[in-house]
Amino acid sequence: MPLKLKFTLIVLSISAIAACTQKSVIRDQKENLKSSETIQELMLSLIAPTSDGIWDSANRSGIVEQQPQTNEEWAAVRQQAVTLLDAAERLSEGGRRVAVKDSKFEIPGIKKSPEEIQQLIDAKPEIYFRYAQQLQATAEETLAAIDAKNATALLEIGGRVDDTCEQCHKTFWYPNQFESKQ
Structure with missing residues (x-):
């Protein structure tokens, strides 16, 4: 085999290995970024606004004329459902922290700290996972209804x-909300 051909094959092999390694690093960085989102961040930035948007689109005082009518309105609601499904899938992944360290919830009715909520989830991960899967399933049903x-x-x-x-x-955020105040 001529030297020039050997050299070309070596360069191509090194380039291919470098490209694969680069893609792997980029993929790992994206996966780490996604898994670093907290439950609180997913709730506030994706789940609450999209579920409210979907609910509002179908529940406008029960007036059918105000429900999605045009293809554009259905497309907008569909985008919210896709986002809700994506967020529900992220919740189902597991290993996600409730909130960043030393944060506090400023939501009425939530008296537990993020650390206390994390302990509840860690004690019953199968229940938390089941709720995440139910949210995912209903988001898929939402998409079917929209389609x-x-x-x-x-x-x-x-x-x-x-x-x-x-x-x-x-179950997790305010499990004892109905306890008597003593």
Whole structure:
């Protein structure tokens, strides 16, 4: 084999290895960035606004004329449902912290610290995971209702999204809210 051909093959091999290594590093950085989001960040930036947007689109005082009508309105609601599904999938990944260290919740009704909530989740990860999976399943149902342009189903599923969120919150965020004050 001529020397020039050997040299070319060596250069190509090194380039291929370097490219694979570079892609692996970039992928690892993206995965680490995604997993560093806290539950609180996902809730505030993605889950609450998108679930509210979906609910509001189907629950505008029960007036059908104000529910999504045009392709553009359905597309906007669909984008919110896709975002909700993505956030629910992230919650299902596990290993996510409740909040950044030493943060506080300024949400009415939440008296537990993020550390206390983290302990509750760590003690019952299977229950937390089940709620995350339920949210994911209802987000998928939401997408199906939107694709069928079925505002009635969207309203019903929106209620189940809300129920799933509320059950998780009652279990982990404010489990003792109904305790008597002594």
